[in-house]
Structures are given as structure tokens and as C-alpha cells.
Amino acid sequence: MSQIWSYTGDTGPEFWPGLCEEFYAAAQFPLQSPILLSYEEAQALEKALKFTYVEQNIRVQKINETMHFVPVDAASFVDFAQNRYYLTDIHFHMPSEHVISKQQAPLEFHLVHKDEDGNPLVCAVLFDLVEDEDKKCNNGKLTLEAGKDKEQSLNPEIFLPENITYFHYEGSLTTPPTEGPVQWFVFDQIGLMSRFLIEAFKTSLSPNNRPLQNKNQRPIFYKK
Template identity: 45%
Template sequence: MDVEWGYEGKRGPEHWHELCDWFSEGAKYPYQSPISLSHNEQLIRNSEQAQLFFHYQKEQFTEKEFKNTMHFVPFSHESYVIFQNVRYFLTDIHFHRPSEHVIDGRPQEIEFHLVHTSQQQKNLVVAVLCTFDLTAPELDKIDLTTEWDYPNHLQTFSPALFLPKERSYFHYTGSLTTPPTAGPVQWFVFDHIQRFNPDFLKEFSEELLEVNNRPLQEKKERKIYFVSKHSSADLER
């Protein structure tokens, strides 16, 4: 189903549920995303239930424009994470501006979503919030093995380059942040704010750089977990 939606006016977030029955049904899921997160709220800390393990490797991605942002889509789904003994394969990387989640009351300038899907078609999203910094390395210079082929919209890289070195994170159950906003989606939001060189965005058209973040949603007493700092080695096994 191809239903036109956006981030303002009659097709903006407050009207998504009115655009079609599919969107209306997704909006009925009670625990919507994104939400505001805080280190000072009541959190379930370092629970085994919230452990996430990364198995990322270098692979080829194609660059596509759709759904109001730029996406990097892997060809062969070689990278994955494990959550509660279930394997979720990386299926998409995209970004929102400004950030959709807010940590300790502070939104950031951009948020990357690394979207994963299990064989049972369940969704898990890893979110990384970033602040713009012209002195930060550009994405294509972070990993010396990265290969960028801009004319053909092809990139070869390890998705680990998007992740912070200090991997402490919030975990909660929510929804998709774009229509149909269905759930449940397992969310993992890193609390370490990455420094991001905005030069990376220069290749994209202006319409992809406009505001494309969904407003914050109510928490509704849902459980929020927090896993303390781990090194990348601790979370890769």
C-alpha cells in the first residue's frame, strides 16, 4: 500500500492515523515511539533481559531515497544482533533530523536508526544520537577499509562505524516512528552522543535534509532498562 504521508500539514504525524486503515490499526499499539529518556528516572539496570550482542561485519550497501530520508540497504544481510537468544538481521540504516529520541531533556541534531528484523518478522532498532562537529572524522574516513562509490550509489563498510565506542544504552519496547507506527519494536538507544561531521550530508538533496522526526510520545508507565558501559568487545560475541 502506497499512501502519501509527511511531517507537516494534513499529512503530518498528528494525522497519520487518519490516512488509511493500515495506519489507523498501527496507531492502536499503546506503546508508541519515540520517547524521552533520562538517566535520573526509575530504570531497570543491567538486567540480563536487556543484553544486546553485535555481530557486524563489512558488507555492501546500496543507497536509496524513500520515506523522507536516505537509506543504506544491505545486499546480503550478513550483519546481525542477538537479543534474548533471537537473531535479528540488519535490514536498513537511515537517519532523522533532528533526533527523535531525547536524552536528559536534550535533543540532538541527527539520529541514525539501524533497523533489524528476525526470521519471525519482528523488529529491533538500534538508535545513535549525534551532534554536528566539523572537526569530527567524516564517515568514509572513520574506517580505513570503507569503500564509497558515490556515482553508483554503492558503499562497502562495516555498520559498526555508526556505533559509539562506549556502548551503554537504554532499552524499551515501542513502535515504528514512521507509518504505520506499529509495534512491538525492541528499541536500544545509546546514551553516548556521537560527534558527526555534517559534510557527509552534502551529497543528499535538500528535501532529504528537512525536518523528519516524529514528536515525542507518551511513556505510559512502560518498563525502561539501562545497560551500563561496555566496550565493543564486551558486546560482540
């Protein structure tokens, strides 16, 4: 199926629900993403996310509006609330979709996980861009080779910030179909990413962030 949605014009975000029945049905889920996050409104989160990330082969592919880093095997996973979710996809949005304390970041990575029934859990990591010609991520932990359909070995923990503190809430996917529920974890330590590295993967300079959605009184949690 050719892509029927975009981020601008008459196939842009406000028109996604009208583009097809599948998108319409997904948009009926009341807790949409992304949302504005703030410390003042957050409750303490008791349960913690536990990461088991390992070095594994990852394929670089262009899908829809962004580059994706797709694990070849189910190897890295997270545990949350007695459930295990395997890492299935990594991609990014520019500028950031989530906004923390009214600050939008230039870049947001999504680490998408799924449990054995296909229920999604997404970790979002916001980044500032730095002028690092060595094309590094997070102070030298990553150098990626740019190029479509390339496979390389890496540990996805390179995308995680050093301090693992995060907001947690229930939301939706941010690209159509925007179905839910999705367990969201948005890290509040902003990472550093080489602008040159990202530009090597960027196929278009136009923004690919969905606008902020209504919170609809849902609870927001924070784990420190």
C-alpha cells in the same frame, strides 16, 4: 503506492492515524515511539545486546523522507534474549527523535534489524554535527560516497559509538505504519558526524522527526 504522509500540515504526524486503515490500526498499539529517556527512571537491564557486524555491501537509496543504507545481504546481526536479528536497513532523522535527559541531538541514525519472523529491533545512535570537510563519521571511521543507488562496502559498526551503553524499551516504528512492538536500544554516547557528509545525503532541509509520544507507564531499562 505514492507516499501519503509527511511531517507537516494536514498529512503530518497528528493526522497519520486518519490517513488510511493500515495507519489507524498501527496507531492503536499503545507503546508508541519516540519517547523521552532519563537515567532517573531507568531500571538495570540484565540481558546484553551482542553485535556481530561484518563488512558488507550496502546500497544507498532514497526512500520516503530520508536516505537509506540498505545491506545487500543478510550478514550483520545482533543477538538479544536468545533471538537473532539481522540488519536490514540504516537511515537517519534530523533532528533526533529520542531525547535523553531533555537533550535533543541534531541527528539520529536508526539501525533496523529483523528476526526470522519479521519482529523488529532498532538501535538508535544520536550524533552531534561537526564541520569536517573530509566527510568522516565517528572520528575518521567512515567516508561515504554520496549518490543515489550507489553500492559500497562498509562495516556497519562505524555507526556505533565507542562505549556501548544504552537505554532499552518496548515501542513502535516512528514512521507510518507506526506498528509495534519494536525492541528499541538507544545509545547514550553521542557520536560525531561530518555536517558535509550528511548534507550530501540530505534531499530536503525540512525536519523528519516524529514528535515525542506518551510513555504510558512502560518500564525503561539501562545497560552499562
